[in-house]
Amino acid sequence: MGEMYTVKQGDFLSKIAAKFGFANAMTIWDDPQNAKLKKERKNPNVLFPGDVLFIPDKKQKQESGPTEQRIRFELKGSKVMLRLVLEDAFNKPIANAPCELAVEGETHKLVSDGKGKIEKEIPKSAEKATLVIKDPKTPVNDQIIPILIGHLNPVDKLSGQKARLNNLGYFAGPLDKEDENLFRSAVEEFQCEHMGKAAVDGKCGPKTQAKLLEVHGC
Structure with a gap:
């Protein structure tokens, strides 16, 4: 039978799937009733x-095994x-920089790679x-991010465009406040640096959105 779930701020598919007891989030995403979304x-x-997401019923899976023997199941x-x-x-990437990532009460010591990337598995909840960068050579050393x-x-x-511009260093203003001049200025600066001067119009249309996704990474 399933049920409908309304997405809240901070939700993402893997988190929603875990909330409803699905180990594989794609079981929800690939349901035919979610085709439009x-x-x-x-x-x-x-x-x-x-956004409204359909949550299908979970299907029971049966496994056979020898009797009188302990069988271990691992939830992934x-x-x-x-x-x-x-x-x-x-x-420019902040490469090979020691960092401290604090999440859900635990602090993880990490080092960015040659392209400034760090990766860490964290709980879906x-x-x-x-994040604190521990590198005296950077101007953001010891700042809490x-x-x-x-x-x-x-x-x-609009909130997604502003967030990506802010993340990339083009200050488009707070997400919960509108400042058309500030947003337009950020878009123009982004367009000039990544799309060429001929593309500068201060509007975040489809082409600029595509470039923003490409540069931001998601």
């Missing part, structure tokens, strides 16, 4: 508050991969994290 949202882990998929790319104000997990909205939404 699947077509609209290309990335199942970048949903928008108000309790974690999700967090990926971050660290760059300086000139869009995680909603917030903080807050991370909201699952709060990135689709790129065709």
